[in-house]
Amino acid sequence: MEKEDVKIVNKGQEDEMEISGYRLSRWKLALVGVGVVCTGGFLLLLLYWMPEWCVKGTCTRTSVREAEMVLLRSTDEFKRWFRAKVRIMLAPGKGPFASLDSQTNTAVANGHSPRSSDTPPEEFEKKYAEYQPVQIRHFTLHSTRYYWNDTIQNFVVFKGLEDEKVTCSSIHDDHSTGLTKDQQEYRRLFFGVNDIAVKVPSVFKLLIKEVLNPFYIFQLFSVILWSADEYYYYAAAIVFMSVISIATSLYTIKKVMLSPVLKLLCEKPG
Numbered sequence: 001m002e003k004e005d006v007k008i009v010n011k012g013q014e015d016e017m018e019i020s021g022y023r024l025s026r027w028k029l030a031l032v033g034v035g036v037v038c039t040g041g042f043l044l045l046l047l048y049w050m051p052e053w054c055v056k057g058t059c060t061r062t063s064v065r066e067a068e069m070v071l072l073r074s075t076d077e078f079k080r081w082f083r084a085k086v087r088i089m090l091a092p093g094k095g096p097f098a099s100l101d102s103q104t105n106t107a108v109a110n111g112h113s114p115r116s117s118d119t120p121p122e123e124f125e126k127k128y129a130e131y132q133p134v135q136i137r138h139f140t141l142h143s144t145r146y147y148w149n150d151t152i153q154n155f156v157v158f159k160g161l162e163d164e165k166v167t168c169s170s171i172h173d174d175h176s177t178g179l180t181k182d183q184q185e186y187r188r189l190f191f192g193v194n195d196i197a198v199k200v201p202s203v204f205k206l207l208i209k210e211v212l213n214p215f216y217i218f219q220l221f222s223v224i225l226w227s228a229d230e231y232y233y234y235a236a237a238i239v240f241m242s243v244i245s246i247a248t249s250l251y252t253i254k255k256v257m258l259s260p261v262l263k264l265l266c267e268k269p270g
Contacts, residue, residue: 007064007154009072009146016075017082019155021067022059029058049214052081065153070139084139089189091136094150096158096190147190158190200257206250216242 010016035043047054055071064070072082093099137148139155146155179187210216219242226235 005061005063008075009155010157015142017072018075019064020071021062021064022055022069022071023062023066024058024068025060028060032058045212045217048212050081051083055083064155065137065148070155072141082141084141086137086139089136089138090133091189092134092186094134094136096187098186145190145192160191200254203250203254206253207246210246210249210253216246 005020007019008016009019032043032047047057052071052073055069059069062068067086070084070086072084074080074082138145140146144157146157148154149156219238223235223238226232226238
């Protein structure tokens with residue numbers, strides 16, 4: 001039964017992964033909460049390091065279609081685990097290339113005008129969710145959004161016009177005047193804004209993520225152990241080296257994340 005619910009996403013590609021569906025379980029969450037209290041928070045730290053343990057320890061198995069949480073494992077030799085929360089989006093169609101004519105006519109008949117200028121994707125979604133909504137399940141992993149496809153019963157990535165096998169002649173015939181405002185906003189729901197958004201986390205977030213690394217947790221226990229044996233110089237040396245190591249890592253990570261932004265600013269004309 002469990003193997004039947006395992007599906008493959010990005011099949012045949014470099015980032016091919018197995019995907020399984022899970023649903024949150026209240027009694028498991030309660031047990032994990034008790035375990036976190038009894039272990040002084042160490043169990044929570046362990047679940048942070050091991051995403052597969054976190055999902056299996058707080059959720060029960062279900063079909064991928066009805067999943068609230070998905071657990072993914074890469075099919076390469078590393079067998080890395082990832083988790084993602086499944087979200088539901090209300091939209092006037094099932095795909096980015098669906099026709100909005102029927103939805104537009106319904107809106108006019110109900111007395112709501114579908115035309116608005118510069119409408120953000122969130123407002124566009126709310127506007128069309130008031131009538132004939134279509135629930136679209138999706139999750140985001142590594143800045144890529146996966147959508148549920150009822151036809152193949154699996155999550156897929158919308159790649160654009162190449163999936164529709166659109167010819168150059170049809171583009172000139174059907175879209176010579178461009179897309180309407182509603183069509184632009186509708187496709188923006190699925191594909192997002194056409195720009196390069198480099199998200200640079202704050203130093204505090206990077207610091208917390210770096211400190212929660214298993215190596216530095218081990219260093220913390222080492223400091224406690226040496227201090228308990230009154231080897232204060234060894235403990236101080238470990239603290240000093242750890243602080244230098246964390247500061248160097250933060251500087252390197254921040255520099256790597258900011259390099260694309262600085263490059264774009266330097267190449268920007270004017």
